[in-house]
Amino acid sequence: YFxxxxxxxxxxxxxxxxxxxxxxxxxxxxxxHGEGTYVYTALVLYRQIRELHPGALRxxxxxxxxxxxx
Numbered sequence: 001y002f003x004x005x006x007x008x009x010x011x012x013x014x015x016x017x018x019x020x021x022x023x024x025x026x027x028x029x030x031x032x033h034g035e036g037t038y039v040y041t042a043l044v045l046y047r048q049i050r051e052l053h054p055g056a057l058r059x060x061x062x063x064x065x066x067x068x069x070x
Contacts, residue, residue: 002027003040003042010040011030011031012025014043016043039063
């Protein structure tokens with residue numbers, strides 16, 4: 001369920017697709033909302049996280065850390 005369009009408040013961060021397929025760049029969208037950050041992802045991270053895939057774990061950790069002071 002990759003969105004094909006979104007409000008201008010959202011920023012697409014990841015563009016991914018399978019070979020010979022074309023998906024719009026909305027697999028990971030973020031937007032500031034009030035004092036926080038809204039994240040939408042069409043990626044099925046639970047499968048990769050269950051298998052402890054390093055890339056999925058880093059992506060999930062970065063999603064959790066969005067908006068936190070550094």
